[in-house]
Every structure is written in structure tokens, then in C-alpha cells.
Amino acid sequence: MIKTAANKSRASGRITLAMVAERAGVATMTASRAITQPDMVSQALRDRVDQAVVELGYVPNRAARALASSQSKVIAVLVPSLSNAVFTEVLAGIQDALDADDYQILIGNTRYSDKEEEKLIGTYLQSNPDGMLLSGLSHSARVQQILTNSRVPVVSMMDMSTDTTQLTVGFSQVQAGHAMTHYLIEKGHQRIGFIGAQLDERTLRRAEGYRQAMREASLADSKLEVMVGEPSTIALGAELLGRMLAQAPDCDAIFCCNDDLAHGAIYQAQRRGIAVPSQLAICGFNDLPASAWMNPSLTTVATPRYRIGYEAARLLRAVIKGEQPASRQIDLGFTLMARESA
Amino acid sequence: MIKTAANKSRASGRITLAMVAERAGVATMTASRAITQPDMVSQALRDRVDQAVVELGYVPNRAARALASSQSKVIAVLVPSLSNAVFTEVLAGIQDALDADDYQILIGNTRYSDKEEEKLIGTYLQSNPDGMLLSGLSHSARVQQILTNSRVPVVSMMDMSTDTTQLTVGFSQVQAGHAMTHYLIEKGHQRIGFIGAQLDERTLRRAEGYRQAMREASLADSKLEVMVGEPSTIALGAELLGRMLAQAPDCDAIFCCNDDLAHGAIYQAQRRGIAVPSQLAICGFNDLPASAWMNPSLTTVATPRYRIGYEAARLLRAVIKGEQPASRQIDLGFTLMARESA
């Protein structure tokens, strides 16, 4: 039996570069160059190869490329949630930053779980990514170990680190929590409650900022804190408003750790006939699109989510290319949006 | 110079299966089997290999695996948007369905663009995916051509197809649009407006259902339609309410093609002092979490997004495994949620 490209025992049936080369009458290596480094090949050959590619419908095999070049052209991104608009905007920024670079972006959803994060990192490392973008600063010791061993460049997003060797893009969650609380205090509120859910890293640090500000104003009172581990939803915000009012009936303002909870709290206040903000001020965090439009509009903290993704991806790309970044820590700040609800 | 695994010219520096095998004192092939098909190897060898894996911190190289086995263990998923909660819930369903299967999920965001979709499919085909999950039924001729040539199994999500050869999981957008309109008609509304944005496939089919119902009741009037190509946002909903009222001042109900627009319309109505629903009924589509909580709560159509993702992934998995699916079309239906706003 004659062995041709078409009937080799283990062949996948796909068009290979070798077939393209044969059709163009050049060596495989030349075909490879014509495709990936067109400048190194004469016009005539390049044209012949291009034509063969089109005629045969050649699609390069990424696995073979990765194996031969030990460059995967993959960037892995881990976010704690895909249903949270915050992180989808981060992703949008990342995609836009990497758009022209032929990187394949692997999106992983850790669901706010360290265990899941560890599992995903392990899986993604199998793809030998050129770089990784992680959300948050705190990762389990095992994860840090694994990442160090793998020597994959990593950029952390969302918060600012005190460890200046880490590459970080974000803003200070503590400062932002402090700023919002400070704003409520300046508005004359005394009994300011804090509602936190999910209790991920970011919530905890916002709570830390809240506590700092309350302590500075001698207003701290643990009765004013409602913290639960469940995922943040509008329904939960509605429920936790009730819990807060039961626990601290004299509460005159509530700082919700994110806008979803705040929306729920406002809707619930309306249903109970509590006037916002005259009886009770409510504010949130993140400035989701609905916050500016709802009635009353929501006082909240606008966070540079898109830019965090964008800048983090740029930074990672620079590091992958071996460039020395101007700074390893990028603080993109935040903006307090004073609106009707507080 | 002695050539060992560690100093070969093109070696990547990573721990390879060969090193694991050497350490365990077995052949590479045996190590491979001990890891991927443990049942085929004796207990003793399996233990030795497992130990070597741990000691060396071996991470399999997915590219090499894919190349050697011509199985990528990759499933590519294309959605038109990541900021739209509808599709992130579809993704959640997909992830849950595939959780235990060691598939790597490539998430692609087409941004509602056929061109982008074509580009992404081309890119993902390079990874030789075992299967693909696409949103919607209508794809450009080129895309269909490419997909046919590639022989990759494809499942389409979100709508029902008339073409019974296609694998489809979703619900009838036309019927859902019809049902909502019919509901408004039964409630006694005569001048029912339709607000559509983005004008993607799903919006157009919902509009089709709306028109059918209006025609059946002899209520059709093109003045009652406001259609724009911009992406759906709350802000746009607010704006389009104004446009609708300018265009058809006698309008007594509005069917928004999705909840985001409906939210914006309701907020805007409130700001203009228009009572909802007594002066103007407003309803949406998709039943986002906020819809049940806002005041007034939103009448809308609940869609089985999570289940669409889940069932589509299951179906695809079955097809990949070579099973004959019980049915090629899965209709998961929809539920009209009658609430306060209409």
C-alpha cells in the first residue's frame, strides 16, 4: 500500500503544513516561514504558499505549534465570578488590550473558592500559558508555591499589594471603604451600618476601611455590622436590610459592600415604607449601570474595572516580552459618586 | 558533553513524563498509562509512578497530549456578550455540566458581530476542539462552510431551529414574543408598543412574535415599533421610552425586548411622573434578578438560561462520545411572569 499524507496510520485527517508545502512546491520549513514570518521569504514563494493555504483550507495546529516552539500564546485569566458585572468588565478590558496579539485567553471562574482556584491553576498550567492574570492578592500557600515553580509571569488585579515584588493593578479597597464611610460621617450620620456578603477578600478589606473610619470618629459599634458568607444578590440585600434594622434599630445609614446588596436594600426599604435617604441613607459600591438610574439614584463608589483589566493585560504583555515595566504596582484609584440615596 | 534530559538543546526545562518514568524505573509508556488509564497498570507500578509525579511536581503538557492523541479535550463556547447576565448564566450551566469531564472550556465573546464570530471560530479551530457550542442559529455562510469542513460537532443554543439536522437547545423566541404580546392584549391593551435594541437574531424573532400577535388582533401599526441597533442598556431604555411616547403618544403598553431596556423605561417613566402600570404598562424579557425586586416589579418572560447551557453541554458531550442523542432538538420552553408593571 502506498503511504501518502492521506493514509498514514495515525494522521488526523486534517490539512497539514506539509500538504500545503507540497502543493506550493516548497519545503515545509519554507511554508512555515511564509505563514509566520512572511518577511523572511521572497514574494513569489509567499504568494504560492498563501494560495495553497486558501485552496486547501489549511488551519494551523496550535498544539503542534506550542510543542515545537514552547510558546503557547495562551494567557489564563482567573476571576471569582462571571455573573458579577464587575469581573465581566475586567474581562472586556483584558480582551481589548490583547486584541491584536493573537493570544488565546483562557477564562476561569473560581466561584470565590480557593480550592477551585487551585484546581483551575493546575489545569491551566498544563497548557503552559505565557502568562496569568489573577484576581485578588491572597492565594493559598500551595497556589503560590505552584506559581513560583512554574515561572509563569503573574499579574494580580483588583487591589493594591504591600509586597512590591508582585505585579499589581487595581485600587485600594481599604481606602475606598474608608472614603465612603468618611463621606457618610461628614454628612452627619452617626449610626452607620455595614452590610457585607460573600466575605471575599475585597469585602473584608472594604469592611476594614469602614471600621477604620468609624474608629477615627469614635462611632465604632459591632452591632452595626451584618456580615454573611452567602453570595451577594439583590434578594440577599433585601433580607439583610431587615436584619440590620432588627439588630440596630437606630441605624441612620447603611454602607452596603456592593451595589447588588444596596439595590436590594433600597427596594426593601421602599416596600417597608422607609424613606431613602431622609429616614435611612443607603449606599453601595462599584457603580453598576442601574445605580445611576434607579429612584432614588444610588450613592456609590465607581471603580475602574475596565481599566484594571486593560492595564493588567498590558503590563502582563510587557513582562512576557521581557520588557522592564515602569512600575510594578499600578493604582487606578476610585471615585465617590454622591447621588440621591445618601 | 553528556546529553541528558536536562541539557537537551530544545528542551523546555519543564519536568517531562520521561523524567517521571526514569525516576519510577519504568518505560515512558507505562508512566503514561499509570497516569491516564490507571486500571491498565499493576498496583505496584501505579504507586511508584504516582510517587514520582508528586516528588518531581510533574505537570502534563496538554499540547503534546493533544498532538499525540488528536484529542484536544477542548470545548469552545461562543456567546455574543459577557456583560449580559443571560449568557453568563448559560456559561454557568455549561461549566456545571462539564465539571467532571476534564474538558477545557474556551469562552469566546463575539460581541454580537458576525465578523468577530468568524474570526473566533477560525482561531478556536486551530485548537482542534472536540466540540463547539454556539449562540443562535444564523451564522454567516462562510462560518457554516468552515464548520462543515472541520467536522467538529456543534450545538446551537438559545432558539429553536426548523432545520432538524442541527443540534439545538433553547426555546422559541417567536412564541415567547407572541405570548407576551398576547398577554397584554388580553389585559385589554390596544396600543402596544415594541422597543427593540441591538437587533440581534433573538430580538428580531421576538419582534416577529409581537407582530404576529398584533396582526391576529388587528392591532398592528408600524408607528408602535421603535427599533435601534445600539446595545441594550438601562440608559437606552430610558431614552427609547421617550422616543416611543413621542412617536405614539396614545401608547398604553410597551413590550421591551429585554429587561435592561424595561428597567430603563420604568425608571424614566417614574421620573416623568407616568404611573406604571395604570397609565402605561411596561414589560420586559428574560427575568433578570432585579426584575422581581424593583418597584413596581416587572412583568417579563423567564427564560431557562442555565438549563440551556447545561443541556446543550450534555448533548454535545454525548455526541462527542459518539452516542446517538434521543432528540436533536431540545425545547426548554419559557414562563410568563405576570407582575405589577403590566
Add this chain to the structure above:
DNA sequence: CTGCCGTATGATATCGCTATCAACAAGCGC
């Protein structure tokens, strides 16, 4: 006209893994 050099092309050897088949040992029926 010779020889050197830079450039365009090609031949070959991997990359790290698995498919495939050969080799071998053990168990079993006759």
C-alpha cells in the same frame, strides 16, 4: 576571475506525549 559574505531555501532533528504492536509471563484446558 576568485573568494567571501549575506540572504533565501531546505534537510533534519527535535518538542512531549500516545498509538500500536511486540515481547513476555502467567494461567488454563486438554
Add this chain to the structure above:
DNA sequence: GCGCTTGTTGATAGCGATATCATACGGCAG
């Protein structure tokens, strides 16, 4: 005890691309 099946393990040959080095070919200085 012989041949045969069954079950493990190993040797070898790819998978489809690129890195690397060799070769061929002009052009140009001497």
C-alpha cells in the same frame, strides 16, 4: 507438558509544527 489465551510492560514510530544548521546562490570587493 503443550499450545493458547489473557494481561502487563516496553520499544518504536509517529502527531504537526518549528529551531537549527547546512546549502545554494548572487553580488561585490580585491
